[in-house]
Amino acid sequence: MNVDRAEGHPPAKNPEKMYNKLSKAVPVAITGYDLSKALAGLRHWKLVNNVLTREVGFKDYESTWAFLTQVHMRSHLWGHHPTITTTYVNVKLELSTHDLQDQISDIDLKMAKKIEEYIQVHKHNE
Numbered sequence: 019m020n021v022d023r024a025e026g027h028p029p030a031k032n033p034e035k036m037y038n039k040l041s042k043a044v045p046v047a048i049t050g051y052d053l054s055k056a057l058a059g060l061r062h063w064k065l066v067n068n069v070l071t072r073e074v075g076f077k078d079y080e081s082t083w084a085f086l087t088q089v090h091m092r093s094h095l096w097g098h099h100p101t102i103t104t105t106y107v108n109v110k111l112e113l114s115t116h117d118l119q120d121q122i123s124d125i126d127l128k129m130a131k132k133i134e135e136y137i138q139v140h141k142h143n144e
C-alpha cells in the first residue's frame with residue numbers, strides 16, 4: 019500500500035495541531051520563489067487572495083460525487099480539508115492552512131497535487 023508520508027517533518031509536538039494522521043507532520047509555510055515554483059507545476063490552480071483555488075466541471079453528477087468522495091476521504095486521512103463549493107457538476111476547491119494564519123503550506127500543495135490526480139481520473143472517463 020502506497021501510504022503518503024511527509025518524510026523528514028518534525029513530529030507534531032501539539033497533537034491537536036497534527037497533520038497527516040499517519041506521519042503526524044506539521045505544516046511548513048511555502049512562500050516567495052518556492053511557492054511560485056510549486057504553482058508552476060499546478061497550472062490549473064490559482065492564488066486568489068492568497069488562497070490556493072481550483073475550479074473544475076465534470077461530465078455528470080455521478081463523476082462529481084465520485085471525485086468529491088475521494089477528496090473527502092483523503093482530507094480525513096490527512097487531517098487537512100479544502101473549502102468545497104459545488105453546484106451540480108461544478109466544483110470549486112480552496113486550500114490554505116488556517117493553523118499558519120491562512121498561509122499556503124506544504125500540506126496545501128501536497129493536497130492540491132492529490133486532488134489534481136483525482137480530477138484527471140474522472141475527467142479521463144469522458
Ligand SMILES: C[C@H](O)[C@H](O)[C@H]1CNC2=NC(N)=NC(=O)C2=N1
Nearest residue numbers: 034035097098099114115116117
Ligand atoms: C487539528 C486539525 O487537524 C487542524 O486544525 C487542521 C484541520 N483541517 C485543516 N484544513 C485546512 N484547509 N487548513 C488547516 O489549517 C486545517 N487544520
